Amino acid sequence: MDAFYASVEQLDRPELRGKPVVVGGSAEGRGVVAAASYEARRFGVRSAMPMSRALRLCPQAVRVSPRFQRYGELSRRVMAIFRSVTPLVEPLSLDEAFLDATEQAAKYGGADGLARWLKDEVRRGVGLTVSIGAGTNKTVAKIASDAGKPDGLVVVATGDEATFLAPFAARALWGVGVRADAALQEMGIRTIGDLASADAAQLERILGSRGPMLQKLARGEDDRRIETDGERKSVGAETTFARDLPDGEELRDELRRVADEVGRRLHAHGTEARTVTLKLRYANFRTITRSTTRVEPMDDTEDIRAIAASMLERVLEPGDRFRLLGIQCSHLVEREHGQLRLWRGDGTRIEDPAWRTAS
DNA sequence: TCTGGGGTCCTAGGACCC
């Protein structure tokens, strides 16, 4: 989707159409930009930018707080349109998905025809524009969709993969972030084409074990499948305070609030968790995590809060000030209400399907 | 200019087991 959150706001509030819209937290609350409309991007406003800076660049921009529930609704409708074409849909986020339509494309007159049909359906059914990239693998499709934004449609023919990718910045490749990009630049590698032809040994020294894989992707060789059954592995919540907090009542209140939120989300997902991780960011931005794992899964907010609180106790030093506190739960286990649970002497759970049948 | 919040995956070291 194009500038998804901002586009949804412009869809729901016609008075915002044609205007610079920036979705994100407030500048006073240390918010950053989650999405910027194309009108705002013309002023240099970008995602992940501090809101204070965004509003300096574009003072006339309308700032809107995110409404994730609403974005989720529209996302589900878009994904449903995708699934009406093929069951092989892999959502990457609320606003992006891979589709494997190898079997279905011919029915629509090929990749181009299918892409046009999808764009029309989304515009008609949801009222938003979508950019589509088509190709023989994920890397090519992804970069093709970025290349055409907004409202784009780029189809890369079979056999043209490496040639198509070569001129794009290495940073455009999935898995090359700021760090890897900086290291590559130092080696004189700027484009995907440079990466494709770089010395393999040198690349591995710089990127480690990811080197060979990234080089394969850069050459247009990518045989990753569409994964339709992505199971959630963690549930968490975190909050950045409007101002740095010392240890005290306020910090304890925040910890309680975050624990409540995590407990609520855990419940909503119908899961319990064996591991609780406390995340703290100091005023100087240094971030630490502390985790504890229990044999028995927990979903009780009070348990989560107590565990997080005791970990906080253990790291606190006089004079510490924090800007962020978060709690993540992992090692998720499906919740079984009211069902008898059996445990072995060593603390492991009896989950043998044969035992379940026998019971 | 001053850095969100939701995640995933990987690595390295250490405890522990046989």
Added chain:
DNA sequence: TCTGGGGTCCTAGGACCC
């Protein structure tokens, strides 16, 4: 008296994605 090799699990940190 000195220390293998296979494995799993946990912890902490960090890169990366949208």
